[in-house]
């Protein structure tokens with residue numbers, strides 16, 4: 001089996017008009033309350049109902065890569081971007097919660113986090129990476145992501161609510 005080049009080393013900090021942005025794996029150190037505040041402030045629609053308990057469970061089951069403005073005196077360290085990585089370790093890894101603060105959009109922060117996630121060893125020796133997006137497809141096409149419908153497989157899903165309605169769980 002071919003082993004790919006992976007690295008958990010954080011990317012070099014990025015210069016932005018608001019200062020240098022540094023990258024880190026904060027899976028085990030971040031306070032879920034800070035995450036919730038960031039996602040609410042950025043009006044991320046898909047996390048609108050996410051509770052602190054759900055954030056804790058997500059952090060226990062996946063890796064959270066972050067970007068922060070480097071501290072400046074007493075100020076700074078502000079969380080400005082996230083990307084979450086989950087993997088089954090053999091077949092498929094998935095990216096979630098790719099978000100950059102609006103006032104720092106367009107400076108390559110999400111691209112840097114996605115690049116890191118795609119080569120992070122927590123992804124494991126998988127065969128493919130997947131993600132869902134409404135309108136950020138141009139960002140991902142740069143990495144080679146394509147509409148999954150272009151492949152001969154059908155992407156199917158069922159909600160937990162539907163399974164409960166059917167008495168399955």
Ligand SMILES: CC(C)(COP(=O)(O)OP(=O)(O)OC[C@H]1O[C@@H](n2cnc3c(N)ncnc32)[C@H](O)[C@@H]1OP(=O)(O)O)[C@@H](O)C(=O)NCCC(=O)NCCS
Nearest residue numbers: 098099100105106107108109110111132133135136138139
């Ligand atoms: C999409 C998003 C993560 C991009 O973050 P970013 O740090 O600005 O990304 P980068 O600077 O690395 O790359 C920006 C590129 O993404 C592309 N892009 C695709 N969809 C985009 C969108 N909805 N908003 C902004 N940029 C988008 C742009 O084409 C841009 O390329 P350009 O520089 O040639 O114009 C950020 O705008 C965001 O958080 N949006 C709201 C949440 C969201 O939709 N996340 C994606 C969910 S899958």
